Amino acid sequence: MKIALGLLVCMFGFAMGLDGDCRVPSVCGDQQGWTDLSAIISKKELQIAVLEEKVIELENRMEATGCVVGKGIKYRGIVAMTESGKACQRWDKQAPHEHSRTxxxxxxxxxxxxxxxxxxxxxxxxxxxxxxxxxxxxxxIPIC
Structure with a gap:
């Protein structure tokens, strides 16, 4: 638990651009002393992880507002018409087409x-x- 908390503090510091102490008390067996987390996770790896999270957050926000990323699996906009101008059937109705996409x-x-x-x-x-x-x-639907 102490290492996990220390790792989070260390990651937060790196994400905020701070160079801090990334040592936590060792909890392995009878060993005493400190574990340097910066030796486990490099600053670049932490920055990449933070950027990846921000990209995912941005993609989710864009698809929720009306444009498509990739295949549009996360798209939650309100377009309800096909590219040829046909109205869409409600997903909870089985007419005029029966289907299993419920x-x-x-x-x-x-x-x-x-x-x-x-x-x-x-x-x-x-x-x-x-x-x-x-x-x-x-x-x-527009592509983001």
Whole structure:
């Protein structure tokens, strides 16, 4: 526990651009003394980890506001029309198209209302259409 807390303090200091003491009491067996955490994790590795977290946070924020990153699996915008202009079918309805893409089957996919989503890893967000002749289509959503 002491090493974990010390590591967090050390990481925070590096993330904030501070060079600090990264030693914590040794807790291995009968050994006495200190463990230097800076020997375990380099400053560059910590900076990279912080940057990776910030990139993930930024991608999540962008997809929540209406643009697509990658395949758009995390997209949670409100576009509800296909690229050809067809209205999207609600995910909780089985007409005009029956389907298995439901909140129960894909609980973390944001299958709300009739918004375009990508619950199954297609190339980009899509929806079932309200056109009985056209089962589904991709949606036109800007790329972030």
């Amino acid at each position: 909140k129960a089957n894909y609980p973390n996919s944001g299958l709300n209302a009739n918004f375009c989503r990508n619950p199954d890893g297609e190339a980009r967000p899509w929806c079932y259409t309200m056109d009985s002749e056209e089962r589904w289509e991709y949606c036109e």
